[in-house]
Amino acid sequence: MKPLTQDALIEQLxxxxxxxxxxxxxxxxxxxxxxxxxVYEPNPSAIVFPKTTEQVRDIVLLANEYGIALVPSGGRTGxxxxxxxxxxxxxxxxxxxxxxxxxxxxxRTVKCGAGxxxxxxxxxxxxxxxxYPVDFASAGSSQIGGNIGTNAGGIKVIRWGMTRDWVAGLTxxxxxxxxxxxxxxxxKNNTGYDLxxxxxxxxxxxxxxxxxxxxxxxxxxxxTVLVLAxxxxxxxMKVLNxxxxxxxxxxxxxxxxxxxxxxxxxxxxxxxxxxxxxxxALIEFEAVTEADMELSMTLFEQCLEAGWVVDGVISQSxxxxxxxxxxxxxxxxxxxxxxxxxxxxxxxxxxxxxFLRDIDDIVTREYPDFDIIWFGHIGDGNLHLxxxxxxxxxxxxxxxxxxxVSTWVMEVVAKYQGSISAExxxxxxxxxxxxxxxxxxxxxxxxxxKAVFDPKGVMNPGKLLP
Amino acid sequence: MKVLVAVKRVIDYNVKxxxxxxxxxxxxxxxxxxxxxxxxxxxxxxVRLKEKGIATEIVVVSIGPKVAQEQIRTALALGADRGxxxxxxxxxxxxxxxxxLKAVVEKEQPQLVLMGKQTIDSDNNQTGQMLGALTxxxxxxxxxxxxxxxxxxxxxxxxxxxxxxxALNLPAIVTTDLRLNEPRYASLPNIMKAKRKPxxxxxxxxxxxxxxxxxxxxxxxPPAQREAGIKVADxxxxxEKLKNEAKVL
Ligand SMILES: Cc1cc2nc3c(=O)[nH]c(=O)nc-3n(C[C@H](O)[C@H](O)[C@H](O)COP(=O)(O)OP(=O)(O)OC[C@H]3O[C@@H](n4cnc5c(N)ncnc54)[C@H](O)[C@@H]3O)c2cc1C
Ligand SMILES: Cc1cc2nc3c(=O)[nH]c(=O)nc-3n(C[C@H](O)[C@H](O)[C@H](O)COP(=O)(O)OP(=O)(O)OC[C@H]3O[C@@H](n4cnc5c(N)ncnc54)[C@H](O)[C@@H]3O)c2cc1C
Numbered sequence: 001m002k003p004l005t006q007d008a009l010i011e012q013l014x015x016x017x018x019x020x021x022x023x024x025x026x027x028x029x030x031x032x033x034x035x036x037x038x039v040y041e042p043n044p045s046a047i048v049f050p051k052t053t054e055q056v057r058d059i060v061l062l063a064n065e066y067g068i069a070l071v072p073s074g075g076r077t078g079x080x081x082x083x084x085x086x087x088x089x090x091x092x093x094x095x096x097x098x099x100x101x102x103x104x105x106x107x108r109t110v111k112c113g114a115g116x117x118x119x120x121x122x123x124x125x126x127x128x129x130x131x132y133p134v135d136f137a138s139a140g141s142s143q144i145g146g147n148i149g150t151n152a153g154g155i156k157v158i159r160w161g162m163t164r165d166w167v168a169g170l171t172x173x174x175x176x177x178x179x180x181x182x183x184x185x186x187x188k189n190n191t192g193y194d195l196x197x198x199x200x201x202x203x204x205x206x207x208x209x210x211x212x213x214x215x216x217x218x219x220x221x222x223x224t225v226l227v228l229a230x231x232x233x234x235x236x237m238k239v240l241n242x243x244x245x246x247x248x249x250x251x252x253x254x255x256x257x258x259x260x261x262x263x264x265x266x267x268x269x270x271x272x273x274x275x276x277x278x279x280x281a282l283i284e285f286e287a288v289t290e291a292d293m294e295l296s297m298t299l300f301e302q303c304l305e306a307g308w309v310v311d312g313v314i315s316q317s318x319x320x321x322x323x324x325x326x327x328x329x330x331x332x333x334x335x336x337x338x339x340x341x342x343x344x345x346x347x348x349x350x351x352x353x354x355f356l357r358d359i360d361d362i363v364t365r366e367y368p369d370f371d372i373i374w375f376g377h378i379g380d381g382n383l384h385l386x387x388x389x390x391x392x393x394x395x396x397x398x399x400x401x402x403x404x405v406s407t408w409v410m411e412v413v414a415k416y417q418g419s420i421s422a423e424x425x426x427x428x429x430x431x432x433x434x435x436x437x438x439x440x441x442x443x444x445x446x447x448x449x450k451a452v453f454d455p456k457g458v459m460n461p462g463k464l465l466p
Numbered sequence: 467m468k469v470l471v472a473v474k475r476v477i478d479y480n481v482k483x484x485x486x487x488x489x490x491x492x493x494x495x496x497x498x499x500x501x502x503x504x505x506x507x508x509x510x511x512x513v514r515l516k517e518k519g520i521a522t523e524i525v526v527v528s529i530g531p532k533v534a535q536e537q538i539r540t541a542l543a544l545g546a547d548r549g550x551x552x553x554x555x556x557x558x559x560x561x562x563x564x565x566x567l568k569a570v571v572e573k574e575q576p577q578l579v580l581m582g583k584q585t586i587d588s589d590n591n592q593t594g595q596m597l598g599a600l601t602x603x604x605x606x607x608x609x610x611x612x613x614x615x616x617x618x619x620x621x622x623x624x625x626x627x628x629x630x631x632x633a634l635n636l637p638a639i640v641t642t643d644l645r646l647n648e649p650r651y652a653s654l655p656n657i658m659k660a661k662r663k664p665x666x667x668x669x670x671x672x673x674x675x676x677x678x679x680x681x682x683x684x685x686x687x688p689p690a691q692r693e694a695g696i697k698v699a700d701x702x703x704x705x706e707k708l709k710n711e712a713k714v715l
Contacts, residue, residue: 222498226654272651300654312654316540317500318480320651 004066006045012066013048013090016058021049021096032093033085035078036138038339039399039429044071044085051096053171053179053210059092060208061177063458070458072204074146075117077138079342080427082150082203082463089461094145097210100124108216109168109185114145114209118152121214131219133160137329145209151201153423155329158379159250160217162423164200171211172199175454185213198449203425204460206453220250224287225321226296228303228312229277230254233360235308237353239281240379242306243299247292251284252379253328259373260327262334269326275311279374282328284321331375338388339395340373341402342429345413346382346422358412359385366405382422385409403432410436426464434466467614467636469512469521470576472567473505473541475534476587485688492587492686501537504582507642510649511612512580513545520614521578523547527570529563531555535665542660543652549665552673560588562670562677564596569673571601576637578619583608583641594641604634608643 004012013022023032024046033042050056063070069089076083085091094115102111108130112121118132118139125132134147136154146152147163148170160166169185182196183189199209230236236254243249257278264271272280287293296314303309315321347355363372363385371388387405389398410420410433420426420433434443447465450457477483478498486493501509515521526541528534529552538549552566571579584591598605606612606621610629613620614636622631624643634640652660670677698704709715 221496228654270648270651273653297654297658301658304655313651314654314657316652318478318498319500319503322480324651 002066004068009066009068009090010046012062013046013059016062017048017050017055021051023047023049032073032076032091035076035081035083035427036336037079037081037084037427037429038395040081040084040086042085043088044091045088047073047091047093049093049096053173056092056173056208056210057177057179059090060173060175060458063090064175064177064456067456068458069461071460072145072149072208074114074143074149075138075141076146077142078146078150078427079344079424080150080421080429082425082427082460083146084428087462092208094143094210097145098143102213103128107168107185109213110216111211111213112144113211114143114148116144118142118144118147125216126219128216129219130216132166132214132216134163134166137332144212144214148200148209148212149202149204150423150425153377153380153382155251155253155325155377157377157382157423158252159248164197166215167196167200167212168215169213170196170199170209172207172209174207175450175456175459198453201425203427203464205450205464207459220286222287223250223284223321224293224296225315225324226281226283226300226312227272227324227327228281228283228300228309229273229275230279230281230309231277232308233279233356234353236279236281236356236378237349238306238308239283239303240349242303242308243283243285243296244379246299247285247295249283249285249379251282253282253376254378255280255282255328255331255375256373258371259331259335259375262373263327263330266330266334269330270323272313272324272327273311277310280327281378282324328375331373332384335373335386335388338371339398340386340388341399341406342424343385343387343406343409344382344422344424345385345409345418345420346380347413347416347418349379349381351416351418352378352381352383355412355416355418356383358415359383359409362405362408362412363387366408377423380422381418406433413437428463431464431466434464467515467521467577468523468525468574469515469578469580470571470574471505471508471512471524471526471541471546472579472581472593473509473526473528473537474502474582474585474587475499475528475530475537476502476585479503479586483688485686489685489687491683499533499536501540502582502585502587504584504586504642504644505537506649507644507646508580508582508640509541509544509546510647511640511642513650514647515578515612515614516545525550525574525576527552527567529554529558529566538665539657539660540652542663542665543657544650545656546663548663551665551667552670553667554670554677556670556677557679558677559679559681560590560593560596561680562675563593564600565675566670566673566677567593567597568600569675571597571603573673578614578637579603579639581639581641583643594639598639601639604638605641606632606634606638607641609640610643610645612640612646 032047033044071085071089073093097113098115170182373386376384414436478500484493512524524546526546527550611622
């Protein structure tokens, strides 16, 4: 392998995508060299914007020939530094592959370029009288390619599952430069290994997703939102149980009073009630008939009588439903200014109560002087534990201290057979903890798989695998 | 002091309104309905007057189909004491609504009538004013502040480029503007309590009002679609376009 000079690299890339689709200006290098994390300094050597699968393939072949490291970049809203280029890599950005084509009303599918924004797909579905259910606060910026790269979850997983459940077929370019059509959009296709699944959640380490056929479904009816005040952490899951045993929920989220205070301090979201409690649950369901509404009231009453809940509100309009959702959805963005250290951990739902108690013990013991923000998709057993950086503390020192405590947190995760990254992926920030969820043997198989698809290691090196 | 609040069931503010393909009306099939936002503000103001010990009873009235009971129940959950539904499936114009409200006012004898300055469906902004004319009561429209002062009510009105405060003799009619207050959510315990609050159903005929239409809806058209944006090469071109195309400089 003969390494390319920077000039030769730009020339070769330009030959593939055209000179106007290769950028090396300082602005582009910092913007496209990082995701939502603030841990690593971006330092890519070029940003390239392919328009077709063939161009992506040619970039990969070039990378193989000259040993160039490639970083797939979507909307760069990732929370584990999966799309960060800190070591002179070439960033491959999919912004120009953002077409929606081949809508099929019978199959209820639509083909998306990897660069289609999540919200673009949601809006498109709505215009066809259908629904794309994967949703989260960054849907206005994240891309389908990135969602597939991380197997994004979000706020509706309890009812509609993860991104994986909506991918009917993929076009990928492997790290070797082969173009594969995976699953051909079939619902039933038992012909051996489903390679599609390896690229979902693969964080761009096996190859590029260039196109995806996504499934759509019927839109939900009259989504209604409850926010309940719950004084004791232990009782959050009792409330979940009470509701879930009688009705299908479309969301069950939780957040702490501290988290809500931060959102309310913005001044543009109304408070749900005058009283306060340590924790809140946000419950969403389809109120199709008056009976559904009645049932939710009865369940609320039961929770009230049991003493788990002290107050609650229910949306009377879509406007109110949207405003109640903001209490939960605006947390991530609101706390971003405190450079939060993010834990995205999960256990099976039945183990959540003792798990939360153990985690609570650790953070109260280890972080007496830090602000801790609890929230998460708790109905899926998924907790987002955020540690806020005190103003006076330097970033490096803060992250070093958090990393130390994380080892304790991860030990609890391992004890409960949980996941060190429920939906944000591993990237660079969670790599050191992978062994708490995956066995050495399992990781060896993952490495072997990587070697099959990407023998020269050009795809997103340094991510995911320790 | 007895306060009467009028609330209307309208298409939810958050819903993207669609026009029927033959342009005869707005498409209401499977569309979420809710209380008119300005009526929500009127209810909130009445509840605040009660919390201050000024209002002693809040009566909420809605004129519309049977399902408008939902909006009355919401108002009851927010703190109103009793509800009246004037049930009719007719599509009512402002004047008919004002006549029906006049009949309710005569029966209830409120000291203060609170209503929205307009509804977000028909955008007429005239029901409160018509009620004023029909009853001879004083009216304070576009209220951003309401203060009861003995047998008067001081209403601060939002007018072009400023504020104007008027004192009205009670009984009076006040129509609410957006900045009067921020309505609260209905709490679940209050929603349950509201189920036991009285809600009387009456009809235009019971009230001795004949509702008739004086206009017909000719056509409804959606707003023009926004054109896609363009990218400019540099600041000079931006200034040029703002000057010559947009004509804003
Ligand atoms: C405010 C906020 C809230 C969030 N809430 C949630 C949430 O509730 N649930 C959740 O799951 N996530 C959440 N996230 C995280 C993030 O939005 C998701 O991980 C999302 O899927 C990332 O998409 P992206 O396009 O921004 O990907 P990027 O960050 O650009 O990339 C993510 C990973 O995918 C790879 N990748 C990107 N494009 C491709 C491609 N075409 N082919 C192969 N690999 C590719 C990248 O290399 C990287 O490893 C949140 C983030 C923010 C900022
Ligand atoms: C009347 C009839 C109706 C049928 N209807 C359907 C239908 O509606 N849908 C459908 O999907 N199938 C159907 N089948 C096919 C068949 O029943 C299914 O494929 C079933 O899953 C096979 O299970 P088995 O235990 O009989 O497996 P076997 O036939 O014994 O084995 C099937 C495969 O699994 C492997 N295998 C078996 N055990 C293990 C193990 N422990 N670990 C790893 N590999 C193993 C075998 O090596 C073989 O490759 C039908 C078959 C019949 C006869």
